[in-house]
Amino acid sequence: MPRAAKGKMAVWCVVIAAAVLLLCSKSSPLFVLNDWMDANIFFTMGKSLFNGKVLYRDVFDHKGPVLYLVYGLGWLLDHTGFTGVFVLEVLAFAVFLAEGLHCAALWTGRPLHPAWAVLPAVAVAASRSFSHGGSAEELLLPLLGAALCALLAGLERQRPMPGKAVLLHGLLAGCALWLKYTVLGFYLVWVALLTVWYIRHHWWRALGRSCGLYLAGMALATLPWGVYFGIHGALGDWFTAYFYDNLFLYSGTGGGVVALAQHFWWAVRDALPGAALTALFVVWAAVTRHRKAAMAVCLLAGGLGLTSLMGGYLVYYGLVMAVFVPLGLVPLATLAARIPLPAPGARLLPAAVLALGVAGCWVGSPNAPLRGRDAEAMPQYRFAQTIAETPGATLLNYGTLDGGFYTATGLLPPCRYFCVTNMPLQDQWTQQDALLENGDVVYAVALVGNLQDRFPRYRCIDQCSYDGGEGTVTWYLYQRQ
Numbered sequence: 001m002p003r004a005a006k007g008k009m010a011v012w013c014v015v016i017a018a019a020v021l022l023l024c025s026k027s028s029p030l031f032v033l034n035d036w037m038d039a040n041i042f043f044t045m046g047k048s049l050f051n052g053k054v055l056y057r058d059v060f061d062h063k064g065p066v067l068y069l070v071y072g073l074g075w076l077l078d079h080t081g082f083t084g085v086f087v088l089e090v091l092a093f094a095v096f097l098a099e100g101l102h103c104a105a106l107w108t109g110r111p112l113h114p115a116w117a118v119l120p121a122v123a124v125a126a127s128r129s130f131s132h133g134g135s136a137e138e139l140l141l142p143l144l145g146a147a148l149c150a151l152l153a154g155l156e157r158q159r160p161m162p163g164k165a166v167l168l169h170g171l172l173a174g175c176a177l178w179l180k181y182t183v184l185g186f187y188l189v190w191v192a193l194l195t196v197w198y199i200r201h202h203w204w205r206a207l208g209r210s211c212g213l214y215l216a217g218m219a220l221a222t223l224p225w226g227v228y229f230g231i232h233g234a235l236g237d238w239f240t241a242y243f244y245d246n247l248f249l250y251s252g253t254g255g256g257v258v259a260l261a262q263h264f265w266w267a268v269r270d271a272l273p274g275a276a277l278t279a280l281f282v283v284w285a286a287v288t289r290h291r292k293a294a295m296a297v298c299l300l301a302g303g304l305g306l307t308s309l310m311g312g313y314l315v316y317y318g319l320v321m322a323v324f325v326p327l328g329l330v331p332l333a334t335l336a337a338r339i340p341l342p343a344p345g346a347r348l349l350p351a352a353v354l355a356l357g358v359a360g361c362w363v364g365s366p367n368a369p370l371r372g373r374d375a376e377a378m379p380q381y382r383f384a385q386t387i388a389e390t391p392g393a394t395l396l397n398y399g400t401l402d403g404g405f406y407t408a409t410g411l412l413p414p415c416r417y418f419c420v421t422n423m424p425l426q427d428q429w430t431q432q433d434a435l436l437e438n439g440d441v442v443y444a445v446a447l448v449g450n451l452q453d454r455f456p457r458y459r460c461i462d463q464c465s466y467d468g469g470e471g472t473v474t475w476y477l478y479q480r481q
Contacts, residue, residue: 001111009098012114016121016354017093023361023371024125025089025133027082031367032375033408034082035468036132037401041421043085044406044413046072051412054229056237060416062245062423065225065238066179067136080384080410085134092142097121099145100326106149106156107290107330108337115350116333118357120326123273126364129319132469133367136180137308137319143176144183144323147190148300155197155292160206163213170217177218178225181242183320185307189300249423250311263309267318275321277328284331297324370469379445379464379475380408386462386477387411387443398432398446403475405445414441444478451478 001009021027026034034040041061045068048059055065070088077084097117105111124130130138147169154161161169173187191214198207229238268275278297285294301324308320341349362368375381380403387393387409395411397403402419406412413419415435417428435441436455444451444458452458458478465474 005111009101009111009114010094013094013097013101013117014090016114016117016357017090017097019354019358020121020125020361021086021089021093021133023358024130024365024367025086026367026370027086027089027133029083029086030371032373032378033380033404034085034132034134035378035380035404036134037403037419039082039085039132039134040402040404040407041419042067042071042134042136043075043082044402044418046070047075047079047406048412050075053412054232054234054237056229056241057232057234058416059413059418060241060428061421062241062250063136064178064180064242065228066175067139070139070179080408082134082407089134089138092139093121093125095142096145096323097326099142099149100329103145103149103152104326104329104333106153107285107293108333112329112333113350115353116329117326118353119329119332120274120277120322122357122360122364123277123325124271124319124322126361126366127271127274127319127322128366129267129270129274129316129322131316131319131366135316135319137316140176140179140183140320141323143172143179144186144304144320145326146172147187148323151190151193151296151300152293154194155296158201160198160203161194161210163209166210166213167217170214171221172217173214174218174221178221181246182308182317183304185303185305186300186320186323189303193296193299245423245425249425260306260310263313263317264305266313266315267305267309267321270315270318271322274325274328277326278321278324279328280331281324281327284334297327300324367469377464378408378466379477380404382464383443383445383462383475383477384408390442393443394441396432396435396441396444398436398444398451399429400447403445403447439480442480446476446478447473449474449476451476457481 022030026036042063045055045059045061049055049068050072053059055068071085074082074085074088077087097120100120101112101114101117150161150165150169176183176187195207198210229235282294282297285291301321304320308317383405387395393411394414395405395409396414397405397419399420401421406418415431417431420428420432436444436458439457449460449463452460457480459481460476461479462477463474465472
């Protein structure tokens with residue numbers, strides 16, 4: 001592709017990503033705060049990372065360190081909000097869209113106009129599975145998209161993947177592993193498909209070389225974290241929190257074949273337009289005798305769903321399946337190429353498609369009712385004003401997930417268990433209770449209004465109710481007396 005065409009595609013993908021995420025992601029400036037508790041945990045962990053605290057040892061959560069690094073970079077751009085995270089979301093989503101256009105061009109025989117990216121962008125960002133914005137699943141899409149595009153290109157071109165590309169994809173797979181390891185099934189299938197493909201063509205030397213390069217890439221992605229945790233004496237904390245706790249303590253809604261099938265159906269239900277585009281490609285590929293591509297997509301989707309959806313289901317878990325959505329552009333673009341358009345219409349059509357996509361996000365995003373809320377009506381910023389009046393204030397988010405008060409105040413957490421996660425760890429409660437019993441923090445926020453009964457050194461000085469899209473909740477602010 002000529003440099004000018006690449007530049008045009010990059011600009012279009014960034015504009016499309018920014019437009020849809022501005023309307024759909026709660027990290028965007030149109031939302032006063034991304035009040036999703038998980039996003040605020042990630043933000044607090046990332047902020048702590050860049051302020052000298054050691055992940056897992058000094059501050060606790062159970063996602064991967066790459067996710068906290070991304071949020072830490074976002075914190076560098078905005079210390080008390082999600083504008084920096086939003087910028088990174090836009091860049092990641094733009095890369096994902098560009099990968100989708102490139103992948104679709106494998107079968108159309110020509111580059112697609114970048115305006116085609118509006119369709120998968122709206123189908124993904126305005127879906128229920130997109131949820132709040134800023135999820136690990138969303139940030140995984142460009143990593144998964146790169147691997148998908150490379151695999152399908154390899155199957156179509158009938159030659160081994162270049163060594164540099166194999167090394168790069170091993171590196172990206174390692175980054176995905178340390179972002180959220182539940183996508184491991186996708187990469188296992190990816191490796192298995194390429195292995196079978198190499199064996200069928202008797203590319204034995206290329207197979208051995210590729211295995212070594214892929215593992216080397218994964219090792220390169222792991223090495224910085226091994227050094228980081230090793231220097232700080234926290235290797236045990238890292239593996240315990242990220243692997244042991246997730247595998248043996250974190251409880252889902254059940255397992256087994258029946259549960260997996262149900263979770264697959266829920267993932268389709270929560271992202272129906274995107275699922276329809278994926279199904280459209282699979283049918284088209286099967287009918288037009290691109291059966292290798294159809295089979296590969298089905299197997300990759302199965303592997304991805306097996307490790308992402310088996311143990312439990314939350315609405316955003318299925319977002320990783322959106323990696324296949326841009327493939328639906330292939331049959332649509334093929335059909336559109338047969339419909340002649342007059343020159344004026346052809347020039348205006350891309351802008352019209354973008355406008356329709358923006359309108360669809362404006363109306364169709366589940367987060368639409370939360371745009372433009374007043375900051376003073378949000379407990380996070382209302383309490384932050386009070387806390388800011390106390391020099392050297394400290395804060396504890398007691399008894400629940402991170403409500404965004406560390407974010408709004410800019411304060412660092414006072415302890416390892418700065419909030420109470422879904423992990424059944426009694427140490428969380430023990431440490432938080434001890435802090436309040438000893439009066440070790442100036443302020444505490446909680447979702448219960450009777451903490452003074454258990455901790456008489458604290459008095460409730462404010463309360464605020466609001467609806468973050470999942471029902472009305474009331475936060476209470478306590479101050480040490």
